[in-house]
Each structure stands twice: as C-alpha cells, then as structure tokens.
Amino acid sequence: MNNSGAGSDYVGAVEVTKDKNGIGQVVLRNHRGASARVSLQGGQVLSWKWERGQELLFTSSKAIINPLKPLRGGIAICFPQFRSRGSLEHHGFARNKMWVIDQDPPPFPSGSSEKTYIDLLLKPSEDDLKIWPHSFELRLRVTLAEDGYLTMISRVRNVNSKPFSFSFAYHTYFSLSDISEVRVEGLETLDYLDNLYNQERFTEQGDALTFESEVDRVYVDCCSNVVAVLDHEKKRTxxxxxxxxxxVVVWNPWEKKSKTIVDLGDEEYKQMLCVDGAAIEKPITLKPGEEWTGLLDLSVVPST
Incomplete structure (x- = not known):
C-alpha cells in the first residue's frame, strides 16, 4: 500500500479508517501536508488537499450520506458506462459498489517510488453479472506524490470468455471560487457532443471555455491530453x-438545473465544475485476457 522509496527522505503515510456509516476509508498523506481521502464505497476520492491545506475537490453540502449511493462530489469512477443506457444505471455501477484493498496487485505501469498509494479492486457480484454479463477485474491505484500531485490509474481486465465493450470516466468535481471567474484551456478547436442539444456535434470556437450558463459537453479526441482549469480569484491552476x-466531459448545471438536483445546493453550481478524463464516444473493447489502462494525473500550480 505504501512505498516511501528506498534511500529517499520522503515519508508518506497510509491510514485505513471508517466513516460514521462504518464504510472503510483510506487517507494518504505526505510530509508536506498534502492529503487525499478515498472511500472503499465506489473507490471514490472524497478529498484532495494540497500542502497549503486548501481543498481542491468540491463536495455538496447537501450530499446524501447513503451506503448505497455515491456522494455528490469528489472523483467518482464511472464504469461500465457513462450515460444511461439499457438496464445499467446512469454512470454505471462501479461507483455504488464496495471495493476491497488489493493486497497483492500486479505491477502497475508507472513506478511508485517516492509516492504514497493505495490499491483497490472491484470484481462483479452475481447481481452485477445479471445486468451486465461480463466478468472483469477493475483495479484502481490512487497515488499521492511528494509534490502533492494526485494520480489515479485504472486497469480493466477481461476475464470473460468473449469480448466486451465499456465506457469509462473519472467524474471529477473541482472546487472553485466562482464559476464566472474560471476558464478552461486545452479544448480549443476540438469537436464536442452537446448534451443540451441531443448530443449534436459542434466545434469549439473560443480560445478558452468560460461559463455564463449550463454546460454539458463531451469533447472528443483530445490530442494534447492536457487540460487546465484556471481559477483567477483563487490564483491557482x-x-x-x-x-x-x-x-473530456465538462459539466456545470447552472442555476435552473441545480434547483432540480436534490443533493446539490441551489447556489452551489457557482463553486463547482466537473472536468472528467473519459472514454465515451468510442467505447473500449477488450478481447478475453486483454487489459486497458486509463490514467488521470492532477496537479495544482499557483497562478496570477
């Protein structure tokens, strides 16, 4: 679970605790004061604080604490689908399931020296197989680096006897000062599917994405693989x-939609923005024995 790096001065800590419902949580800390908190329910990252103690992820004050439902906020794992389709629930079932700590994970693709991490594992239950009849192993490594960067690596392996396809997203709620003061860079000239217009395809025309109303888009084929969220008031990127x-999914419900979401405060849309690394437009297909890897790396830098 924890690797402090041989011969390194880096000291990280991994603590396994329980929330008030008795659900297991894992807290990762580094010696500079950064931390991350991960729930075994859904493999969901509930908190990510950098060394100044500031919370970087948004959680709604009206979030419903329910052992069977994901919390509104943090970083939720959406698998095996992102949108509502067929008998599968919206955003898939992985975010509602109890994961276990993986005591003997296979080697991960990136080295974990000088990092503190936890490995989690999800396998389908008999009920899962009734609604999505595919055997899989979904592994998640959550890493907090010495510099406070948060990295999530997911690996999906097909242990089925036939191919299957899936969609995936790290549904990430960022904490903001004010949505009207925020801009997103790295999406210029990209095509996007607009969920407010029946997934019609458009092309981003602006140099940066700013917010004046509801946004619900899936930007497709992002070549650079780097997106930046600039928060002018908090002076951080x-x-x-x-x-x-x-x-990349970008979502903010704005005022009217917020009032219809029971676990989101009426004015909380001003303090949050979802920007998700995802694989949605073209589902991933795995043959028997094949494995897919998806990595999300989050860092924060002071800005003017």
Missing amino acids: IVIRKEGLPD
Whole structure:
C-alpha cells in the first residue's frame, strides 16, 4: 500500500479508517501536508488537499450520506458506462459498489517510488453479472506524490470468455471560487457532443471555455491530453493530464438545473465544475485476457 522509496527522505503515510456509516476509508498523506481521502464505497476520492491545506475537490453540502449511493462530489469512477443506457444505471455501477484493498496487485505501469498509494479492486457480484454479463477485474491505484500531485490509474481486465465493450470516466468535481471567474484551456478547436442539444456535434470556437450558463459537453479526441482549469480569484491552476482517455466531459448545471438536483445546493453550481478524463464516444473493447489502462494525473500550480 505504501512505498516511501528506498534511500529517499520522503515519508508518506497510509491510514485505513471508517466513516460514521462504518464504510472503510483510506487517507494518504505526505510530509508536506498534502492529503487525499478515498472511500472503499465506489473507490471514490472524497478529498484532495494540497500542502497549503486548501481543498481542491468540491463536495455538496447537501450530499446524501447513503451506503448505497455515491456522494455528490469528489472523483467518482464511472464504469461500465457513462450515460444511461439499457438496464445499467446512469454512470454505471462501479461507483455504488464496495471495493476491497488489493493486497497483492500486479505491477502497475508507472513506478511508485517516492509516492504514497493505495490499491483497490472491484470484481462483479452475481447481481452485477445479471445486468451486465461480463466478468472483469477493475483495479484502481490512487497515488499521492511528494509534490502533492494526485494520480489515479485504472486497469480493466477481461476475464470473460468473449469480448466486451465499456465506457469509462473519472467524474471529477473541482472546487472553485466562482464559476464566472474560471476558464478552461486545452479544448480549443476540438469537436464536442452537446448534451443540451441531443448530443449534436459542434466545434469549439473560443480560445478558452468560460461559463455564463449550463454546460454539458463531451469533447472528443483530445490530442494534447492536457487540460487546465484556471481559477483567477483563487490564483491557482489545476492541470489535468490523462492517458488512455481520449475524451473530456465538462459539466456545470447552472442555476435552473441545480434547483432540480436534490443533493446539490441551489447556489452551489457557482463553486463547482466537473472536468472528467473519459472514454465515451468510442467505447473500449477488450478481447478475453486483454487489459486497458486509463490514467488521470492532477496537479495544482499557483497562478496570477
């Protein structure tokens, strides 16, 4: 679970605790004061604080604490689908399931020296197989680096006897000062599917994405794999790097939609923005024995 790096001065800590519902949580800390908190329910990252103690992820004050439902906020794992389709629930079932700590994970693609991490594992239950009849192993490594960067690596392996396809997203709620003061860079000239217009395809015309009304888009085939969220008032920029995730979801419900969401405060849309690394437009197909890897790396830098 924890690797402090041989011969390194880096000291990280991994603590396994429980929330008030008795659900297991894992807290990662580094010696500079950065931390991350991960719930075994859904493998969901609930908190990410950098060394100044500031929370970088948004969680709604009206979030419903329910052992069977994901919390509104943090970083939720959307698998095996992102949109509502067929008998599968919206955003898939992985975010509602109890994961286990993976005590003997296979080697991960990136080295974990000088990092603190936890490995989680999800396998389908008999009920899952009734609604999505495919055997899989979904592994998640959450890493907090010495510099406070947060990295999530997901690996989906097909242990089925036939191919299957899936969609995936790291549904990430960022905490903001004010949505009207925020801009997103790295999406210029890209095509996007607009969920407010029946997934009609448009092309981004602006140099940066700013917000004056509801936004619900899937930007497709993001070549650079780097997106930045600039928060002018908080004087910080969150940099999103991704691998194996060609798409980016951008969502803010704005005023009218917020009032219809029971676990989101009426005015909380001003303090949040979802920017997700995802694979949605073209589902991933795995043959028996094949494995897919998707990486999300989040960093924060001071900005003027």
